[in-house]
Amino acid sequence: MDYQALKKDVIQYSKEIGIDKIGFASADIFESLKQRLLVQQALGYQSGFEEPDIEKRTNPELLLPKARSIIAIALAYPSKMKNPPRSTKDDRRGIFCRASWGQDYHTVLRSKLKQLEEYLQACAPGAKSKSMVDTGELSDRAAAERAGIGWSGKNCAIITPEFGSYVYLGEIVTNIPFEPDTPMEDRCGSCNKCVDVCPTGALVQGGQLDSNKCIAFLTQTKGFLPEQYRSKIGNRLYGCDTCQTVCPENKGKDFHLHAEMEPDPEIAKPKLKPLLTMSNREFKEKYGHVSGSWRGKKPIQRNAILALAHFKDTTALPDLTMLLHKDPRPVIRGTAGWAIGKIGDENYKKELELALEKETDEEAAKEIEKGLNMINK
Template sequence: MAAAEVEEPVRRKHKAMMNRSDEHRNAVPDGSLRGDWRQLKEELKAALPELGIDKLGVASAEPFTELKQILLNHREKGHESGFEEKDIEKRVDPALTLAEPRSILSIAIAYPSKLHDPPRSEPGAYRGILSRSAWGMDYHHVLRNRLERLEAWLVERVPGARVQSMVDTGALVDRAVAERAGIGWLGKNCSVITPEFGSWVFLGEMITNIPLPPDQPVTESCGDCTLCIDACPTGALVGPGQLNAQRCVSYLTQTKGIIEDDELKRKIGNRLYGCDTCQIVCPKNKGVHFGHHPEFVPDPEQVKPLLKPLLFMSNREFKERFGTSSASWRGRKPIQRNAILALGNFRDASSVPQLAELLRKDERPEIRATAAWALGRIGGESAREALAVALEREGDEAARREIGKALHTLNESGRVNEHGNDEV
């Protein structure tokens, strides 16, 4: 995900194709090959460039016993996103995903952190931003392709191999696997930080019955640094390596429905999908940029789009604009809602006519409710009039409540148009 992303979402539309098991008739690799596993691992690591993989580590397939209580505490505190695998036993025991596992291969693919010559927001032409994890092609497809190459390489050399590959759609916690496999360490921002690529990496894993020797974990750590915790816009990083997903901006941008908390609406800023703040401030990411995978090269107009054209975007237009990006997995509505929030946070007076039209005509209550909030934040007589008319005709209770709150704010403050909110 993306920036100190929440527990990477369970994307049901991808699950069938990524969480697949290719089981061969021979249940266990030929015992006569036992002495060759270290050599096989060395050959595999030498083949990584041709496989399109930047880093690979091997972990034992023992249960992640130390993780179970952490996940239980996380659930008891109400800090889960709801996108995770519900069965905690499956999240900590590889044998519940593949019978008789012997090792887990963790792969990392670097993605770019810098956008060259980005378009700039201007008054009346403000822009939103997608998280770097959503730049270029959907990383699920890219990782799946690399895992398929890896699988073919292994099966060619070990005909009795059984594997099950997954990205963030599988049961296992990919960051725990990566940490055990020596890919990197778990940062205080909840991202795996690699010595080579910082935290700008996508993770995938493959459980197998091939007994490859494990790698050693990385001993580096974040030390006393707390920049990510201090910089988190909503205080979602409640401790080192501890995330309250319910307050994470990345999670909020992916939710559907009305965001009730006005403070959280403001903290979203102009983010349309995801949040990179806790990765941007990380010293381990300073000066780190890898753009060598063409699939992830961003289109500036896609990742920093003008906001107003998004408001009335059809499903077809949405698919044309965002369909190849991982930002599309939740559909059109969250991005349109977030675009409305961004216009409100920019206090863009020029958008009042479009917001008033949404308030008047859009069939979706969450869009009307969010438009009302944005109009209340922008202010001005035109916004007030649009809200007053909408209040009389609104039939949805939640949308009506937002309209009433916005009107109350304007009537109390008598606020006129104002500008503010620096772009993220």
């Protein structure tokens, strides 16, 4: 079979179905990545959301027997919201990161990859393939870097010359021996802005991330947010874009190429107070289609409470008091108690004392006590 001609056909077809960038790479073992991952594991820098088996993350043949090449794709997403709603003193708003604007990117990319796989099968009936997006075993960034989609930036994102780092990534491992493309030269140079401004110091150095300190990771955890990070989270409900927004390569980059990726401003930048009392059904109906909903409503509600504390929003005190007394989840009760203390209205001291008396969860009680101590200062 003429694989060079097939490669050209695949590239052409990818454009027809709305893939913004495509590249091809060998399916050789990712040796340098393997060494980096072993170091990350030894240092305890992994988030726990990754595939735990480093061999599977770095050896495509373990995912598809007789794998010969990888097709990497990228889709550009918007960096600016049209007519963003304003946060007001009486109606403060939170923010979802750009990667959670519009329809869940896993769904969008899987659809494109499925179309590509079906096209491959039609052109080469003996073709075998396995596609992945984000939650697959293989590292999307490593595949994209090797395939020449972009270079791996100091902010641990793939940066493309055309779209900056505002791209979603996915890949197909296949037994078709496509000729590999040339990886791109690193253009970060001496720039260190992302490392310097990371709110929590999660970027230990260029290209090395301590996931456990990363706000994008912290916003997705379900327990009490460690106190040292609460002032750093600001009004972020899900994810963090700081290391992208400061990147010079992203300056002026804003692409609106896919209707399904356009944000609904009321979802991407929602009012905080209504989030506090939202039922599971309401949450699924309103936010179920965005990637930021994958952990459920609890982390989003906890982050909304922290955002209200960040704003010192006194109008939220009645809602927070209701959560303090009535919510069945210790994390929400305790965080509400801490937030009431952070807002610092002495009129709510009795509410905290009452809640502390009847609190049965040890961690929640500690948080309520911290709230009391802040008011007593």
